[in-house]
Amino acid sequence: MHEMTLAADVVAEVERCLGDFEPGASVVSVTLQVGRLRAVVPDALAFCFEVVSKGTPVEGARLVIEQMAVRLRCAPCGNEWTATEAEFMCPACEGPVEVLQGKELLLRAIEIDDGTE
Template sequence: MHELAITQGVVDAVTERTGSAPVAVVRVRVGRLAGVVPDAMRFCFELVTAGTPLEGAELEIEQPEGRARCRSCGRNFALPDPVLLCRCGSADVEVLAGRELGVASVVMAEPAG
């Protein structure tokens, strides 16, 4: 399950920036063509945040749709899945969006007291 390594990377990147400050929400962008299963990432997030400043934080996952441009006919079109095929029949397409994978933002927890 590569989601475990990806999620650990997200947690490491956030804690590198936030240090020991508690985090309430981590928002990530995971394109629909990135090959990452959001539910698996949520499960892994709970595991890898245990004992860290992110423990108990909410993971919000935004899933931008795939977009492509056909090099043969010039059409821009949505890619709901990894099948890179234009309606004209050409597989010569350029993926424009949908492979994103990264931290979009972090919401810090309110200080206790």
């Protein structure tokens, strides 16, 4: 269950960012971009995030997971397509493929309420 490790990393990173704000600031939401090749189960990640953030300044934040489709490209013929399952050969020429998108694991946005409103 690598979601627990991932959740711990995310919470640590958000806490680090929160250090730049006033002590009363709280995290409203955290947006993650996760490529489908990462094989992350969104529900499991959301659950782990809740568990890991408990008792930290990140507790109560909404976790938004943006899943990124897998985009592949064939180097020999330039064919580009979105993979619906694991494909490692170009359907047109059977050439080797490279991954253009789908391996992302990014902390894309953190919405913080600094308590001034």
